[in-house]
Amino acid sequence: MGKDSTRQTGTDLDAKATSYGGDAIVRFERVQKSYDGVLLVVKDLDLEVQRGEFLTLLGPSGSGKTTVLMMLAGFETATHGGIFLKGEPINNVPPHKRGIGMVFQNYALFPHMTVFENLAFPLEVRRLAKGEIQEKVRRALEMVRLGGFENRRPGQLSGGQQQRVAVARALVFEPDLVLMDEPLGALDKNLREEMQYEIKHIHENLGVSMVYVTHDQSEALTMSNRIAVFNDGRIQQLAAPDDLYERPENAFVAQFIGENNRLSGRVSHLDGTSCAVDLDDGGGRVQALAVKVAGDRARTTLSLRPERVAINPEEGAFPNVFEARVQELIYLGDHIRTRVSLCGKDDFIIKVPNAQGHAMLREGEQVRVGWALEDCRALDA
Amino acid sequence: MAEIAGSAQGMAAITTADGRPLAVALRHAERVKRWKAFFLVLPLLLFLGVTFLYPIALMLFRSVENPVVADNLPRTLAALESWDGEDLPDEAVFAALAADLGEARENKTFGRLATRVNQELSGTRTMIMRTARRVARFEAPFKEAVTAAHPRWSQLETWAAIARLGDRYTPIQYLAAMDLGYDVQGNIVAQPESRQIYRNLFLRTFWMSLVVTLACLVLGYPIAYLLASLQARYANLLMILVLLPFWTSLLVRTTSWIVLLQTQGVLNDLLVWLGIIGDDQRFQMIFNAQGTVVAMTQILLPFMILPLYSVMKTIPQSYMRAAQSLGAPRFYAYWRVYVPNTLPGIGAGCLLVFILAIGYYITPALVGGEDGQMISNLIAFHMQKSLNWSLAAALGGILLAGVIALYWLYNRLVGVERLKLG
């Protein structure tokens, strides 16, 4: 609101940290967190959130995403390390002085107040004049397309409407930073997708920085400038959505983001950025991109996206070509999910796009499949 | 709303596959279920009817029923119909009185008559007793004979009282319970200052119950909060401590307060030993209103804590967090967000404690002393000692009306459906 000068569109935020000029609004420095003094829930977190960025924390349940968010909001204290907001350490600043907007998973709208009173709450706390409060609340409600709902109570709104009120409330006092902890978790699929775009547009229009928590990867991919993939209290990879999907740096990320075929084997020949991998049980030799291999003879997991596998490729187009037998065909409209047995594995998935003139396969058929070296990434075992 | 009503009407026309209206079919299908449910609760319903509703109805009936005079002096009352109330009644009335008293003496019911009239007009007991004993020897003119037997027969006040008491159903006990009565002309007037007790007692009962309720709220709220926010294992332990008093007899708890607070009790001994007060300055902490309030607060505290706790447990932590993230300092967030959400619990707890307190009997009886007595103690007195059951019933009726009024008020303000007790 009123931050049009810092307004950025999705395309200028091309999602590389450098494009924000290194202007970090939040910085975590070697932050650790333990609840019980036995287990570290967050291990050595170093993370910068750039001004105006939409950063998503993505990870499986229990990976520590909420904990990170709560430390940033001030509801949990870091056991070790420093948290900085606009360059100032905030470890000892109470939550109400941090000026960070927050949307909770269950919305946390105050049930005894009307929508108007809910939105006016942060403004009253800041002792704004009555007229100004009314104006700001009106604008915030219009932003989430809920004009005219001022006098309803949260209990009289649908889930999606409550969600929008919660977003409006977190934004109405014009914070620079907004945190959202799985705000769409309780909505059904259609509404969730609609809200994803809505939140994304609000972010683009206002230019606020957002830290968003989800365990839904497609949500993360749709909305974010950058995604931090969490597992076991650590950031596994911090990158833009396309990077994360196309260039996962380790087996966990490859597995967690999108579908992926895993082949395990041993590096037999390492040559700079590429390597040859002998698959287990004599499955054959695969040429792959050496992304994260410990060295020659080290065990490795190959990761290969199902849509990057070609059926009956032209002779010599790919370094990797194998014989496969079609096991199962599942028609999914835009593509046909094909399960084949290959190199001794019978759960190898290929997505055949339902384009004009695509290969017509039959179950039990013997085909040749192939893929490029760059699409097959050799990662940690 | 209009649309909804319209569509509901539209639905009434829908029929089931075999052509019966849907609403009829539904009602039929539900009926069996309803009867089953009814038979399941029938025993309890009967039990409540016999042990709860019937006695209350009987009590309310007794508070307005007034048969003694009407039964014993039928002829006198008939003759009094035409009395103008200005002068003494005429000979016919006195003759009827002599006949009625003669019959009452034969039936040996004149003692009850004497008691009843005396309740209304003190000092008339001997008048009736003496007259009844002599009535066999009376001869006409009865006016002289009767007034000679006792001089009060020649007072207008006596006759006015008898005429008034002749009504079989009368609000007279309710008036008495509010320190009101009739004067000779039949106007409702306040009792003389020296005979007013009930109104003050009602006020005191109300006031003490209010103090107990507030004390319970102030003491119970933080404990309930602690209970609702502690980790489960500590919360369970604390809950046992809260419930512990329930497992101890009420009498034991009340007497232990006597042990603790009496002038030679533990607390006074401690204060003396610490040198805070001298041995001759021991506080009177029990057998008075304060003692009653203290003991009742302790006894009723769980009834405040439990409904509060059950409401607080359902308030998500995220409300407070949201308030703080919106910029509210902790205390402000409590006041604006947490406390309003506990209102149903506060209402339920206060209502429960207040209603229990207002009818409390044992504790004030044991530790109340002079100024700690409550209305229930007086009801018991009229039931057991003075045997004026009608007055006791009227006092009980007023208490009942008070409780119902409070309940109504609560329903208006908070809504009974939000009442949570556990």
Ligand SMILES: Nc1ncnc2c1ncn2[C@@H]1O[C@H](COP(=O)(O)OP(=O)(O)OP(=O)(O)O)[C@@H](O)[C@H]1O
């Ligand atoms: N208040 C707490 N006390 C003790 N342990 C906690 C507490 N909150 C979280 N944990 C533990 O810390 C770990 C990380 O929890 P966190 O809530 O941050 O996970 P998450 O990534 O948000 O998971 P989810 O996707 O399920 O919300 C979990 O193992 C959890 O059991």
Ligand SMILES: [Mg+2]
């Ligand atoms: Mg979480």
